[in-house]
Amino acid sequence: QVQLVESGGGLVQPGGSLRLSCAASGSILFNFMGWYRQAPGKQRELVATITRGGSTNYADSVKGRFTISRDDAKNTVYLQMNSLKPEDTAVYYCYAAGAFSFWGQGTRVTVSS
DSSP states (O other): OOOEEEEOOEEEOTTOOEEEEEEEOSSOOOSEEEEEEEOTTSOOEEEEEEETTOOEEEOTTTTTTEEEEEETTTTEEEEEEOSOOGGGOEEEEEEEESSSEEEOOOEEEEEOO
């Protein structure tokens, strides 16, 4: 059973930075990894994705502020979030897909002064 364990969430002031990590258990390398988020009262939305080849995709709302990366040796995907805004407040979920897909349990990010 694969588990995705996120870390790095927390409370940060507007303009601040956070780095989220998501470590996948086991030796499966996923073709596709990404981050989604769900704000209160809203649907879950894509934030950023990255393929094994390193191709990335970002939501327009985070382009230029967030950077997704992966370390296949550690089976880990990261999300560096800079210039955070209150509207970035949400629970952030890690996602990984290969032959099967998996979700993490979520990590809360709160951007507030």
